Every structure is written in C-alpha cells, then in structure tokens.
Amino acid sequence: MAIDVSSQLVEVQTQLAFQEDMLNALNERVVAQDLEIRNLRRTLELLHEQMKQKNASAEDGQIHEMERPPHY
Known part of the structure; x- marks a missing residue:
C-alpha cells in the first residue's frame, strides 16, 4: 500500500511540474x-x-x- 501511495505521489508531482511548465509557456x-x-x-x-x-x-x-485616368 505504501508503494502505491508513493507512486501516486510521484505521478501527481510529475503532472504538477508539467502543468506549471505549460502555464509559464x-x-x-x-x-x-x-x-x-x-x-x-x-x-x-x-x-x-x-x-x-x-x-x-x-x-x-x-x-x-484626382485626374481622370487616360482611358476615359
């Protein structure tokens, strides 16, 4: 269970970093x-x-x- 929460936390941090970069751009x-x-x-x-x-x-x-054009 601790590994699952840890991997989820890493995933959320990764998404947050990507979103911050996109927001700055x-x-x-x-x-x-x-x-x-x-x-x-x-x-x-x-x-x-x-x-x-x-x-x-x-x-x-x-x-x-304005002068008339020559063709008139």
Missing part, C-alpha cells in the same frame, strides 16, 4: 500577444491620425483633384 505567449496588440493599436492610431490630416488638407484645397 502560456503566460509568456499571452504577454507577447499583449505587446503585439499594443503595437498594432498604436500603429492604427497613427494611421488614423495621418488619414485625418490628409482629409483636412484635402478639404483646404491643398491636394489637387
């Missing part, structure tokens, strides 16, 4: 994804600001009207 991935999302949001904000500036300058008449 998942945590690292979540942190990396969070950083990537923050970078993407910042890029999106910058692009949005650039579009607003271009639209504002177009309304001020600084951008020429």
Whole structure:
C-alpha cells in the first residue's frame, strides 16, 4: 500500500511540474500577444491620425483633384 501511495505521489508531482511548465509557456505567449496588440493599436492610431490630416488638407484645397485616368 505504501508503494502505491508513493507512486501516486510521484505521478501527481510529475503532472504538477508539467502543468506549471505549460502555464509559464502560456503566460509568456499571452504577454507577447499583449505587446503585439499594443503595437498594432498604436500603429492604427497613427494611421488614423495621418488619414485625418490628409482629409483636412484635402478639404483646404491643398491636394489637387484626382485626374481622370487616360482611358476615359
């Protein structure tokens, strides 16, 4: 009976160690994804600001009207 309990304890410890390793790996991935999302949001904000500036300058008449393509 003592051998059975001892082997079960070893099995539980092994599973716990594996789960801790998996949890750490998942945590690292979540942190990396969070950083990537923050970078993407910042890029999106910058692009949005650039579009607003271009639209504002177009309304001020600084951008020429689009020319017709040569095939028209």
